[in-house]
Amino acid sequence: MAASLRSLVHEASGILRQADVSDVKRDASLLLAYVLNEDVGYLYREPDRRLTEEETRTFKQLVERRAAREPLSHLTGHREFWSLDFLVSGDVLDPRPDSETLIEAVLLSRSQGFKPQRVLDLGTGSGCLLLTILSEIPSATGIGVDLSDAALAIAQENARRLGIKARAEFHRGSWDIDLGEKFDLVISNPPYILTGALADLQPEVRDFEPHLALDGGVDGLDCYRNILSNIRNILRSGGQLVFEVGIGQAPDVGKMMEKAGFSSPQFHKDIGAIERCVSAILRD
Template identity: 40%
Template structure:
């Protein structure tokens, strides 16, 4: 499906045409998607569109916006079309190896900052399965004396995360390492954070096509019950509790229905201090564990 965008068409008219096409196709966020694409593809600010919306698209603008609209109508998410998305008010480039950062994941950043509220405190932290690096970079942005490591199994994701750290001015305090969970690490860390894969494998086929077809499966698939990554992380800490400093914490994003299961799993592995936090929608979203392992 395509949208007819002639070079002589004004920017305002092009936006209206995109909205109409997206609504006709049943896209859930038709108006915001059309506006995002129009602004970004034409390199406009909202003020530009308001003041100069009657200017024609031009040949290059019409072609670029038409291609973007066709991709959206084919089901590709706006973030994938743009190759970038915002998280914590910061820009992040994306690649096929990385998830699109979600607002829910900002709950991990909020929980971690709440544990260490002193802005100038020195911290050593690691982001497991860093992907685009959004959690790590956001934390380093908020804690200017912190140093962090982003770990991921995908070299492509690490390249993107490294570039995102540079683009957001924290590259001098960030390192990136290829590895699986805690295996390649030596502590202690004050803070371990992660948004691991937590979708149960049988559920992936039922996800929206924008997620199922465009996000990397390795970043979604949490095994048969969605808990495989948590088991690996918690087992690694149980074996090597020294990876966390005495006042350190582990902060994990979870699925909205996984709070009880994660609490039970952590307690079964010897973690006594387990707390579940909620996102802005009131759903369980974050599990925080402090170093209160039996026998520590």
């Protein structure tokens, strides 16, 4: 006889626990809800429902892939960021809750009177940062830049799905890009993992996320240096730069920004009380 939803979640949680997955019941429930095309609450409303053979097979395959530490978002193809739904794949960094700190930093300075109209996102990946800012500031337009064509295709599709296509453009390019205009706001969550630390990342990141999105060079700061060396070509005087940084990198990145002509960097903490973003205004 086919198993009930309740027992399937229980069984899958056991398999995921064996594989050292961290939040097993949550992942098992989300995968089962995904197979049924229902919300997670459905599993509790209908705990005794039986799956068809086909549904059971699909669910078991997904649980096996999750047990091999493939990220949940790669299995469902979606990830929520700032309460918006983003398409994701192995071609883009999975949007992280920590990165919402960058959105908060932009909205904080907006509430203090800085009103950006043109936004540039360097290393846009899924487009989550640029598109979230554009969804929060309906009068703004922007450009997302990435070296990865596959990432740009996903960002473009996310812009379409979120109804922001007319206000967001995407271009292939690197940190030294010159788009022939200077923006009010430049944001970037560049790769910042130390090359030597890549092998120690958890399997979901190390084995499934794009290397191009992770490797920040020997001291993790290469991309900040490269972006700052080009900053006067892309950001207007009086414009704002907001960087996401890795754990412990905020003081160094703040100093680099001051050296590049920015005034008094501000540090912004994430929900784990880690300094996650550095923002500053470019002096004349």
